[in-house]
Amino acid sequence: MTQTRARSASAQTEAFGLGELASRSGVPIPTIHHYRRLGLLPAPRQLSPNRFAYDERHVSALAAIRALRAHQVPLETIRGVLPALLEDAAPELDEAGWERLAAAQGIVDPCVARLLQAAREAFARHGYDGVSVGEICDAAGIAKGSFYRYFDSKEAIFVAAARSTVDAVGEALERGGRRLSESEATGELQSLLAPLAPLLLEAATRELRDEPRSSGIVASVARDLETRLGPRLRAPGSRAIPAARKVVETVILGLVRPALGVRSQY
Numbered sequence: 001m002t003q004t005r006a007r008s009a010s011a012q013t014e015a016f017g018l019g020e021l022a023s024r025s026g027v028p029i030p031t032i033h034h035y036r037r038l039g040l041l042p043a044p045r046q047l048s049p050n051r052f053a054y055d056e057r058h059v060s061a062l063a064a065i066r067a068l069r070a071h072q073v074p075l076e077t078i079r080g081v082l083p084a085l086l087e088d089a090a091p092e093l094d095e096a097g098w099e100r101l102a103a104a105q106g107i108v109d110p111c112v113a114r115l116l117q118a119a120r121e122a123f124a125r126h127g128y129d130g131v132s133v134g135e136i137c138d139a140a141g142i143a144k145g146s147f148y149r150y151f152d153s154k155e156a157i158f159v160a161a162a163r164s165t166v167d168a169v170g171e172a173l174e175r176g177g178r179r180l181s182e183s184e185a186t187g188e189l190q191s192l193l194a195p196l197a198p199l200l201l202e203a204a205t206r207e208l209r210d211e212p213r214s215s216g217i218v219a220s221v222a223r224d225l226e227t228r229l230g231p232r233l234r235a236p237g238s239r240a241i242p243a244a245r246k247v248v249e250t251v252i253l254g255l256v257r258p259a260l261g262v263r264s265q266y
Contacts, residue, residue: 015045015053025062030231031174032062040065040079042086060093061086067098069171071108081107112150114140119161120168124199128158128206159213162203165196166221170228179234182243189229189251197255204256222248 022029035041041061044052064085068078081102089101102108118139122131133154137144151157169192180188193200200221206214226244235243 015055018052018054021054021058021062024059025066027062027066028174028176028178028232030179034228034231035062035065038075038079040075040082057086060089063093064089064098064102067096068102068108069167071099071102071110071113073102073108077107081105109150111140111142111146115142115147115150115157116161116164117168119157120164120196120199123158123161123202124196127198128154128202133157155211155213158203159217162199162214162217163221165193165200166224166228168196169193169225173228173232176232180232181234182247185229185233185244185247186250189225189247190254193251194255200252201256218252222252 016024018029018032021027022032025032027035032041036044042057044054044058046052061082064082065078068081069075085098085101085105085107089098093101099108099110103110115136118136119131122136122139131154133147134144136154136157137147147157151160169189172192173188176188200218203214203217203221207217225248226241229244229247230240233240233243233247
């Protein structure tokens with residue numbers, strides 16, 4: 001523990017700017033700002049009202065966040081476990097190293113991410129009734145007998161898969177690495193969300209049928225997509241979330257409208 005703290009203290013002296021942090025970590029600047037606002041990163045050293053100094057602690061924290069997000073760990077959970085992970089780890093760990101450390105501590109299980117990806121694709125292509133648990137397990141490369149360690153039913157993984165569209169789409173948006181205008185964001189979000197639109201449409205249909213577990217899924221996905229998209233928009237400050245809301249609503253309505261037989265008025 002003492003050696004870890006000594007390494008951490010040494011790393012703090014190697015300060016650099018936000019652009020360098022983005023370059024070293026591979027995380028776009030808007031996403032770094034988003035993580036800072038959520039309290040996920042160590043506080044940077046303030047040099048002036050609008051300038052901050054970062055160090056290897058921040059590179060390590062971003063690598064850990066990326067590894068955990070790749071396994072669908074919610075940001076709220078990451079905020080709780082990250083300080084202990086950073087305390088216990090060597091600062092030179094890459095994403096694969098963070099993944100192994102988090103798996104060793106029981107924070108992530110690679111099987112969950114594989115099951116969710118397989119379920120998203122299967123439900124989007126074939127619908128709820130056209131997919132079996134066995135088919136999801138086969139696509140994920142996981143024995144069917146192991147499925148119930150992670151989900152208690154097909155309905156449970158359907159709900160989780162629908163909610164996980166936020167992470168699947170959000171991570172793809174973050175990899176873009178540049179700020180977008182509203183029209184650019186609309187086009188990018190539409191291309192990313194289109195393959196998953198049947199899954200969200202079925203979730204909405206199941207909610208209309210009063211399926212208890214499906215209640216609020218689409219609204220939650222829309223709200224969380226707004227949060228993920230906001231830091232990527234060029235709209236400044238308080239305008240970012242309203243702009244993101246407009247983009248998300250436009251895209252979701254545009255994808256759902258053909259299924260309802262409603263023509264666009266534009």
